[in-house]
Amino acid sequence: MGPPSGIVAIVGRPNVGKSTLFNRISGQRRAIVDEMAGLTRDRLYGIAEWRGRRFTVVDTAGLDPRGSTRDDAEHVALVRGTQQQARLAIAEADVICLMVDVRSGITALDEEVAGILRAGGKPIVLAGNKADSPVDPYFAHELYRLGLGEPVLVSALTGIDTGDLLDRIVDELPPPDPEAEVPASALRLAIVGRPNVGKSSLLNALAGEERALVSPLPGTTRDAVDTWLDRPEGAVQLVDTAGIRRRGVIDTDVEHYSLLRALRAMERSDVAVLVVDASTGIVAQDRHVAGYAADAGKGLVVVVNKWDLLDFETRAAPATLKTVAAAFAFVPGVPVIAGSALDGRNVSKVIAAARGVAEARSTRVPTPVLNDLLRRALEDRPPRLHKGRRLKLFYAAQAQAASPTVVLFVNDPELLHFSYRRYLEHRIRAVFAFNGVPLQLVARRRSAQQAAAS
Incomplete structure (x- = not known):
């Protein structure tokens, strides 16, 4: 089965069961990944498989404001957060699954989100969740008020009729993207990592020119920037992405948009080049990003950037790089390159390491x-x-x-x-x-x- 193609965003107000549905339809893949040592993550996405089609599912629950709605200020935050969620889905998803709660019925917020989604023109599948027992006909009929066609009544908790929902979603997905016309020897790399670790600086060092905006402010690379390099051993396609930020600190729809762009970039890559910051050390989110690549079956190279900022004793200690490799033990043998994108130290080794990983990825065992x-x-x-x-x-x-x-x-x-x-x-x-x-x-x-x- 091929790589995942297409993005489905699960959208809805808080407490309608988005995360439960996400876990239900991406659970099989997650179970395989979670068996790997050292791989724990606060997941925002999963890879689902249905009727021979693999696609990415995004749980937009991270956009939900936490806390009650007891005062006006918090209620405004609730509405604003849910509107951002809907606009994010419009911006990047191929199919939107709008989830509502059939027990509590349609709310004004449900109607507002549905209106935003309809205006976006993307395919929408309406899911009425928490239909664990026969639904009151009045509530079932009420779902048609949203103007999104026939709903699918499901129970994300028990799995009732989630297959019917997946049928509808897969029917709405666009055909898988045909492979771009690239040279047979071309190596496709996705440069990924947290904000402000030096991804754009690495791209510029590899390309030898200013292709992406470089700034010390996190998240200044808002979009994917593709760069082609002509090398004697074959062409290289570099995809620079805005960093994947920790779930708890993402507070704008732009950062969520960047997350989806990073996932899509990894979909069309052979190897993910994960850039980490030597000055801050390996953090949980670095492992999460590597896990995203592993989920999609991509090769991995780790670049420890800003190596020049470490003191001499730390740089000279063999245990330093071993500690980095151990943090990504769920991908055995991952190449770890210590360097500096600013002064060019060891940058030349990145492409060679990535090509070696790509060759390993294509190995056939008789x-x-x-x-x-x-x-x-x-x-x-x-x-x-x-x-x-x-x-x-x-x-x-x-x-x-x-x-x-x-x-x-x-x-x-x-x-x-x-x-x-x-x-x-x-x-x-x-x-x-x-x-x-x-x-x-x-x-x-x-x-x-x-x-x-x-």
């Missing part, structure tokens, strides 16, 4: 070699019994996917414990490193008879 490798792994460490049953691996093959994916045909996927999955991944990586690349193992049910017949 099926006989893969099966022999995994057979020996099972012999060395047989899987444990679970309720009297033991995992059996009949055969394995690497899927035809943009990012490395190994399909394991087993007697029962439920018997593949996440720790044993990690063990098998380590055995594969011991032979085929896949450095800086997420490696996904997918278990599929296969009977002994089917395996023998194939």
